[in-house]
Amino acid sequence: MASKDVLVGVIGGSGLYHLDNLTLVETVNPETPWGYPSSPISICSLPSGAKVAFVARHGKHHNISPSAVPARANIAALKSLGVRAILAFSAVGSLREEIAPGHFAIPTQIIDRTKGVRPASFFEGTGAVAHAAFGDPFSLKLVRWLETEVEKALVAEGRGVVLHKDKCIVCMEGPQFSTRAESIMYRAWGGDLINMSVLPEAKLAREAELGYALIATATDYDSWRPHSEAVTASQVFQTLQANANTSRHVAASILEDLHLAALQGDLLSEEKGSMSLSIMPRSGDQKEEDIQKLAYILSAYFQPAGIAN
Numbered sequence: 001m002a003s004k005d006v007l008v009g010v011i012g013g014s015g016l017y018h019l020d021n022l023t024l025v026e027t028v029n030p031e032t033p034w035g036y037p038s039s040p041i042s043i044c045s046l047p048s049g050a051k052v053a054f055v056a057r058h059g060k061h062h063n064i065s066p067s068a069v070p071a072r073a074n075i076a077a078l079k080s081l082g083v084r085a086i087l088a089f090s091a092v093g094s095l096r097e098e099i100a101p102g103h104f105a106i107p108t109q110i111i112d113r114t115k116g117v118r119p120a121s122f123f124e125g126t127g128a129v130a131h132a133a134f135g136d137p138f139s140l141k142l143v144r145w146l147e148t149e150v151e152k153a154l155v156a157e158g159r160g161v162v163l164h165k166d167k168c169i170v171c172m173e174g175p176q177f178s179t180r181a182e183s184i185m186y187r188a189w190g191g192d193l194i195n196m197s198v199l200p201e202a203k204l205a206r207e208a209e210l211g212y213a214l215i216a217t218a219t220d221y222d223s224w225r226p227h228s229e230a231v232t233a234s235q236v237f238q239t240l241q242a243n244a245n246t247s248r249h250v251a252a253s254i255l256e257d258l259h260l261a262a263l264q265g266d267l268l269s270e271e272k273g274s275m276s277l278s279i280m281p282r283s284g285d286q287k288e289e290d291i292q293k294l295a296y297i298l299s300a301y302f303q304p305a306g307i308a309n
């Protein structure tokens with residue numbers, strides 16, 4: 001198992017199956033109480049020697065569909081490596097004219113249109129009940145930090161990629177894309193972007209007390225434009241590679257500073273201890289197997305018998 005000095009985890013989405021300019025230190029594949037992650041996790045070192053962890057959400061060969069991503073194992077495995085902040089990348093559709101394919105966005109809100117087929121809580125199947133706060137589904141301090149740093153990285157790249165802020169992302173079930181009627185409805189609801197992956201990832205990161213933010217990379221205009229073709233996978237592929245290259249550039253530009261910011265602590269002060277107010281008080285009286293399972297992600301609140309504090 002890698003040492004616990006990996007503070008930042010990166011989740012790569014469609015098109016982003018590896019990062020650039022990093023030295024591979026080791027590959028780990030931790031078995032968590034929720035199974036194995038989507039792919040073995042690459043632990044890479046940055047030029048300073050600091051380490052980051054990378055996991056490909058759909059597997060390195062894109063063989064896991066969005067509804068089947070083992071999101072609990074991904075988040076739990078990253079936490080077991082010491083990760084405190086997750087930077088997730090996602091290919092998204094745009095529900096707004098001004099967010100053109102090729103643009104990037106950092107959303108601050110989510111509308112849940114998943115259909116209940118994805119396990120969405122670490123507490124599911126245990127006797128413990130918890131209600132994590134999710135009004136602000138992304139870590140706002142991390143989001144604000146990223147807005148500045150990603151913008152700088154995009155300017156330095158010089159391709160004119162625009163960054164949009166304070167957007168609302170709809171997470172649909174898939175794997176089929178939306179109908180035109182749904183796409184129009186999401187716009188009326190206030191949705192700006194759409195993907196199939198941000199949930200339950202963001203909810204699970206919150207339950208595990210991890211900072212979590214999404215860099216959304218627009219690939220298409222979904223299906224709301226009256227005189228345009230509805231989105232197809234081949235449209236998405238046209239932008240995917242360029243977006244992945246820019247994502248790798250952004251990651252290479254910001255990861256060193258993100259590691260330092262995570263080390264200093266203030267950036268992630270919102271997450272630390274947040275679940276102490278979410279676990280129902282009587283849920284302390286648990287079966288040993290549930291305590292052991294939950295201790296994997298929340299050792300501050302669940303202590304297996306025989307392990308001293």
Ligand SMILES: CSC[C@H]1O[C@H](OP(=O)(O)O)[C@H](O)[C@@H]1O
Nearest residue numbers: 013014066090091195196197236
């Ligand atoms: C390839 S189009 C639909 C697919 O792309 C996005 O994946 P990810 O979020 O992992 O980049 C979207 O969420 C869908 O899963």
Ligand SMILES: Nc1ncnc2[nH]cnc12
Nearest residue numbers: 091092093194195196222
């Ligand atoms: N239009 C779209 N709908 C859902 N997920 C997507 N990922 C990329 N484009 C998408």
